[in-house]
Amino acid sequence: MPVPIPRQRAIPAVESGQAQAAPAVGGPSSEEAVRTEDAGRNEATPAENDTTLDAAPADDVHSGVSATDASATSVSATGASSGAAVTANAGGAHTPLTLLLIEDDPTAAPIVRDLRDSDDRPIRVRTARNLTEAERLLTDDVHCILLDLALPAPGRASAGAGDDELAVLRHVLRLAPRHAVLALTASGDAERGAEAVRVGAQDYLFKDELDGRLLSRAIRYAVERKRSDTAERRLAEGKLRAQENARLERGLLPTPLLEGSLLRFAARYRPGRSRALLGGDFYDTVRTPDGTVHAMIGDVCGHGPDEAALGVELRIAWRALTLAGLCGDELLNTLQQVLEHERDDDEIFATLCTVDIAPDGRRAGLCLAGHPAPLIARPDRPARLLPHDNNGPALGLLPGARWPRTQVELGAAWSLMMYTDGLIEGRIGEGRERLGQDGMVEMIRRQLSEGLSGEALLRAAVNEVRELNGGELTDDVAVVLLDRVP
Numbered sequence: 201m202p203v204p205i206p207r208q209r210a211i212p213a214v215e216s217g218q219a220q221a222a223p224a225v226g227g228p229s230s231e232e233a234v235r236t237e238d239a240g241r242n243e244a245t246p247a248e249n250d251t252t253l254d255a256a257p258a259d260d261v262h263s264g265v266s267a268t269d270a271s272a273t274s275v276s277a278t279g280a281s282s283g284a285a286v287t288a289n290a291g292g293a294h295t296p297l298t299l300l301l302i303e304d305d306p307t308a309a310p311i312v313r314d315l316r317d318s319d320d321r322p323i324r325v326r327t328a329r330n331l332t333e334a335e336r337l338l339t340d341d342v343h344c345i346l347l348d349l350a351l352p353a354p355g356r357a358s359a360g361a362g363d364d365e366l367a368v369l370r371h372v373l374r375l376a377p378r379h380a381v382l383a384l385t386a387s388g389d390a391e392r393g394a395e396a397v398r399v400g401a402q403d404y405l406f407k408d409e410l411d412g413r414l415l416s417r418a419i420r421y422a423v424e425r426k427r428s429d430t431a432e433r434r435l436a437e438g439k440l441r442a443q444e445n446a447r448l449e450r451g452l453l454p455t456p457l458l459e460g461s462l463l464r465f466a467a468r469y470r471p472g473r474s475r476a477l478l479g480g481d482f483y484d485t486v487r488t489p490d491g492t493v494h495a496m497i498g499d500v501c502g503h504g505p506d507e508a509a510l511g512v513e514l515r516i517a518w519r520a521l522t523l524a525g526l527c528g529d530e531l532l533n534t535l536q537q538v539l540e541h542e543r544d545d546d547e548i549f550a551t552l553c554t555v556d557i558a559p560d561g562r563r564a565g566l567c568l569a570g571h572p573a574p575l576i577a578r579p580d581r582p583a584r585l586l587p588h589d590n591n592g593p594a595l596g597l598l599p600g601a602r603w604p605r606t607q608v609e610l611g612a613a614w615s616l617m618m619y620t621d622g623l624i625e626g627r628i629g630e631g632r633e634r635l636g637q638d639g640m641v642e643m644i645r646r647q648l649s650e651g652l653s654g655e656a657l658l659r660a661a662v663n664e665v666r667e668l669n670g671g672e673l674t675d676d677v678a679v680v681l682l683d684r685v686p
Contacts, residue, residue: 202257298341299419302334303348303384315416323419331368333377344380344419344426347372348407349396349464365392366399373400380426382418402426452478454513454519457486461493463561464683465503468658472503472622472676479676480507481620486522491559494522497618497680498552498571506544513542514550514595517578527556528567528605534597549596553618557610561684562618566606572624574639575617575644576610583615583645585637615653616682622675626665631665635668657681 260459297317307591315323326342328334331354338345353367364370369383383404393404402422405415456465472477480500487493496518500507519540521531532552539550551571554559557564566586573588592603610616622639635643642660647660658679666673 209333216429242353263443271285289686297321297343297419297423298326299344299346300337300342301325301327301346302331303327303346304329304351315419317416318420325418331375334372338379339375342376343423344382345372345376346382346384346405346415346419347401348384349392350386356487366396369396369399369401371461373420378426378430380419380422382422388672399405401524453481454484454515456484459487460491461487463493463557464654464685466654466658466681466683468655468662468677468679470622470662470673470675470677472510472599478508478512479503480511481676481680482511482517483618483678483680484515485680485682486519488523488525493557493561493682494527495555495557495616495618495680495682496522496552497620497678498550499620499622499676499678500550503674503676507548510539510542510548510550514539514552518554528565529603532569532592532595532603533601536601539596543596551594551621555616555618557616562610562612564608564610566608567603568592569603570597572619572621575619575641576608577615577644577648578611579613579618583641583648585641610684610686612684614684615648617658618680618682620676620678622673622677623661623665623679625675626669626673628668629677630670635665640665654681654683 299315299359315325317323326337328337330351334345341524347369349366349369351368354371364556367383372381381401383393383401383405384407385393385396387406387408389406390404393406396404402425403418405418453469456467458465465485467483469479469481469483471481480502481498482500483495483497485493492668496515498511498518500511500514514535517535518531521534526534533556535552539548549570552569553554553571553574554567555564555574568588568591570591570593573585573591575583576586577583587606590604590606593601619640624635624637626635628635628639643664644657644661647664648655652660658681662677662679665677
């Protein structure tokens with residue numbers, strides 16, 4: 201949860217006895233900050249002071265984060281829950297490393313004045329006597345919190361028996377989930393310190409065993425460990441999201457319903473989007489109770505996730521309508537209504553090819569809605585395209601359109617290949633010439649003559665088209681192959 205910061209205020213820098221603080225980047229100088237503070241109150245409280253031992257360049261802060269890395273981490277305007285808590289502020293040239301000490305008696309706290317970072321530059325210390333002050337001082341430039349576990353929990357005057365000994369730590373972790381936290385406990389209370397680390401602190405220290413060198417090293421270690429933990433968590437979350445997306449997209453790909461049919465089915469799918477598993481192309485195949493095998497392939501214009509989602513909706517609608525007994529013009533007209541209701545833009549359209557293969561496997565009805573004609577190959581003649589003279593308009597272009605249904609003879613043995621235009625629109629070499637349907641037909645003829653069939657044929661076809669294009673295809677590619685072997 202984001203850390204609530206009631207208001208932005210200037211944090212005055214004071215003399216440490218060694219060097220004067222450099223002005224905060226993008227804010228008032230130390231003198232201006234002091235004047236601003238004095239104008240609003242009569243006396244500055246110790247908890248609102250920064251002890252600045254020197255200024256250090258932001259790109260050299262011990263966290264090891266470059267300016268590029270830091271700028272890539274969003275800094276929230278509402279508080280210190282942003283990634284800036286564990287990375288150097290890349291907004292300026294002189295941003296020192298800052299420690300926030302939360303201790304009810306800062307004057308008695310074992311904090312020395314010579315804390316140094318890994319490059320032997322001073323660390324700025326900011327002190328708060330309670331959680332209310334800490335919340336106000338927990339700004340974006342704080343890199344680490346040193347918390348006294350003996351502080352009472354919020355709403356309690358003192359820690360009592362039976363109370364949660366780490367309630368104050370849990371409260372700070374909720375306020376600053378992205379800050380490094382060091383727990384400060386009594387000497388010999390290692391069990392409590394270890395429990396603090398288990399709860400979420402980066403390390404624990406004993407109050408009466410601290411010295412400047414030990415504390416400086418602990419601060420650097422805590423910031424680096426928090427940074428590493430944050431990066432690891434983000435990586436794990438990214439992998440989990442990718443796995444969930446992959447499972448979702450795989451689940452949206454169809455499972456052919458061909459039980460009882462003698463036809464063999466194969467499909468190949470390659471989305472045009474980088475790292476995607478699903479594109480705007482879609483296909484499906486089902487067998488109805490009368491023995492007819494219905495196959496479909498389509499393409500939604502565009503390549504993004506919205507087009508992929510629309511393709512899934514059209515495929516599911518096609519399957520439902522087909523199993524309900526619709527086919528041909530009636531089915532396509534209903535699909536067009538689905539498209540018109542589901543699309544986000546009136547200019548979105550989809551091409552479609554449907555084939556209804558008779559139970560005996562020798563004849564089929566063909567409907568084309570702005571889609572390339574399928575290819576048929578028989579043992580006794582070269583591969584060729586099915587007739588496409590009655591090609592109707594794509595779905596979503598013309599209200600009240602009609603899609604003629606053409607009867608075609610398939611024969612006793614055949615292979616029928618349906619595809620989207622991604623297979624034929626790839627370029628040939630470095631020129632502007634595209635493969636086209638004629639080039640695709642010649643390629644399939646040659647591959648069939650080499651004895652390829654089924655999955656091997658589709659894999660070879662897609663790979664060769666990609667090689668001819670000189671790399672990955674920009675458009676989605678879907679290919680479906682149905683074979684009838686007596």
